[in-house]
Amino acid sequence: MADNIIYEELLKKRDIRPTAMRILILKTMIDSPEMVSILDLENKLETAEKSTIFRTISLFMMHNLAHCIDDGSGSLKYAVCNSECSCSIKELHAHFYCEKCKKTYCMKSIPVPLIPLPDKFTLNNINYVLKGICDKCSK
Amino acid sequence: MADNIIYEELLKKRDIRPTAMRILILKTMIDSPEMVSILDLENKLETAEKSTIFRTISLFMMHNLAHCIDDGSGSLKYAVCNSECSCSIKELHAHFYCEKCKKTYCMKSIPVPLIPLPDKFTLNNINYVLKGICDKCSK
């Protein structure tokens, strides 16, 4: 458990007090290859309440430690940001939602395409979700 | 009311039986400059139940007469497709969600950007929502 220190550091770097619960949630999110919903976390962590998870992730997002996307599945999906992420538009990446296994993946290597907007429109955020069948499901 | 015939034709062209309710919902959707949620339609049409609206729009979507996007506001937004639309990926357009007036607009002139996916991924659909402040709200 000594390596919990790295999670503690991640939290501190973002000015979040590292409680046991927050370390656990952060660790679980980082360990998960796909994005997680609140319900996913609730299932992976028998000890955590959804309200706690909700508030914890909200806190993470306010401090740019995590981001969320709406993949159209009905529940929001969350993932931990890169260590230097400040969640600006230029840092946004694409997401892929597999319609078969219902998992959502961060495609951190694929930046969200930017398009010119008509005059007087201000751009603050972009949700770019590709939907289809993932590699594991398309055998 | 004679020009309800055009809505009737739109429905028939998509193999949807043109009932009074369906014509009304279609007309209301077409008349609206922004996308509408089920609740929006419920409010605009005092006479329609949300379950009816839900089933009607679901039917429209199955017949490619309408499309829906998830703008992250918590409720899905719907709009009527172009007359020849078959809802293929190449026909998808961008959507803009104004964080101030909470309205979502179809940007039919802006096609959704396509990016190459890794091997073995199949693409079926794309949700591309730009969020910010619209022209009317940014005065």
Next chain:
DNA sequence: TTAGGTTGTGCAACTTTGTTGCAAAGTGAT
């Protein structure tokens, strides 16, 4: 035109997700 079956609609109930209030438990500084 009417009878009969099919389709559509309204009502109510329910599911799921997200959200909040409040009290108890935990935390950290003195």
Next chain:
DNA sequence: ATCACTTTGCAACAAAGTTGCACAACCTAA
């Protein structure tokens, strides 16, 4: 160890979507 402050668990609630069922509307055939 105590105290003030923060975090967590529980419960209740809100909003959107979804479904079952009964009645109404509709369509066709005789």
